[in-house]
Amino acid sequence: MSTQKGKNQREDAPRPDDGIQEDEIVRQRKDKLERLLSEEGYNPYLVERWERTHPLSYVRERYSHLAQDEVDESLLIVTAGRVMTLRKHGKAIFANLADETDNLQLYFQFDVMGEEKYSFVKKWVDSGDWVGITGYPFRTQRGELTIRVLECRLLCKALRPLPEKWHGLKDTEVRYRRRYMDLIANPDVREVFRKRSRILSSIRKTLEDHGTIEVETPILSVLAGGANARPFTTYHNALGIEMYLRIATELYLKRLVVGMFGRVYEMGKNFRNEGLDAMHNPEFTCMEVYWPYADYEDMMALAEEIIRNAAEVVVGPDVPKVLTYQGVAIDFEKPFRRASMLDLVKEHTGVDISSMTDDGEARTLAAARGVELTGNESRFAVLNLLFETFVEDRLVQPTFVTGHPTEISPLAKRDPDNPDYTRRFELFVCGKEVANAFNELNDPIDQRKRFEDQLLKKEAGDEEAHAFDEDFINAIEMGLPPTGGMGIGVDRLVMFLTDSRSIRDVLFFPTMRPLTAQGSTEEPEEQ
């Protein structure tokens, strides 16, 4: 495809596929494809269906008992997969076939298949190709469970070679940008993502076992509320308005509780226009759940149950739910520690904010410990800063941190015994926040005040202050019953349960900077 035009395009304006260049191997494979068409009249891309009776894992399980040289012809196996390796020996060929379940050896024999079928395989099948196979299982002299192939149908031809078979694909950039190559080459990566799927199912099952129903609320809306974060902005042409991608699902879900939906949850992507690093991706998966008539202690029990069940799908049943994260054993089995933010700060810094009524005193004590302050912080803000600076990192084992100041909890109900604080917890694992829950504020008058408070912060330059949501006030003026709600950072939970160092290792396609003019403001030429 190196027409004059194509060449010019590549030089003058990088195309999205620039960087994947026509190399020797691809040229050879395209030639081979043409020869396959002209010599055999076979177009592998016209194959539409293959009646697979059994995946490879079935063969391994059912025929594990076969002895050396024993063949089982009781059942014709019709299976399929990608050819990973080929070992050609003249009139016999060994290959490894992989599907989504397993990897099994194939044995092609001249005598067994007949010259025509055998020669086709020898001549036209390459590593990377997809094939449909029929044959009988047997065990080789070397003890390897193998399928003796009777028929081989070339289902699809690969024009690009597989990554190196021994070292796999290591280049992190290629692994993230072209995850399909990573998944082909690295079975452990496939396993991480299978675990992710099982964890998500487990979370859904635990919630649904408690009568919680899954709902969907807008991702695109005119107001991004429910958290303190900067949203992504977009524009709706027909309506002529700015719109935002959601930063949380909270305010919509509580509207549904008002609307008498009972226990609801949503698991989906949130979007925050902030930095990227090992713990943060601009889009990430959150689960939020709301239970009427429940409180944050019920949410603690639910959090433990969700996480323990999720751990179980990773480690297996009847095993202690203790997992190693980056070399540290994390115990999800025993009840998680519960401690108030005030006590934890006192424990780690000696500063006791609970007895304090003076903001200046709190600032002085924090400043003495090296915390940078603007001089306007309340003692509650200082408490939070001290917690973030001196405590957070140390909470390695699962810990419920309770009693956050009202000032930093604009949607949480006050503690009736101490209105400056809320009935709230955050769950920390490995020094990172995994869950956040509280008794939902259902006093519309207080909620309005809290929003007004956030508005003042926004006007003072806090870009992450909460937006004022008049309709949400309207909703809870209709009456939100006493409700416990919780959010869980699903990606982080998956990271801890799969021993993944970066959030990019648990997202199929993590956000990456584009390589070319693609994504820039430049006009995409022609068309």
Add this chain to the structure above:
RNA sequence: GAGCCGUUAGCUCAGUAGGCAGAGCACCGGACUUUUAAUCCGGGCGUCGUGGGUUCGACUCCCACACGGCUCACCA
């Protein structure tokens, strides 16, 4: 956003006080009916991330930029 490190064949990686760019796997041709990182014989494959500079000569030295990784700062 800042600092450090990296970018060489399809993949994994070597490499040179500045002097024709290397290996293994993959690929191509040949041999081979129990191999499994098959083996044996022969072969091809590179804008050494991009753009400048220094130099007789740059993959190598210098500068800028791009992308990635790590650390830090903000956030989940």
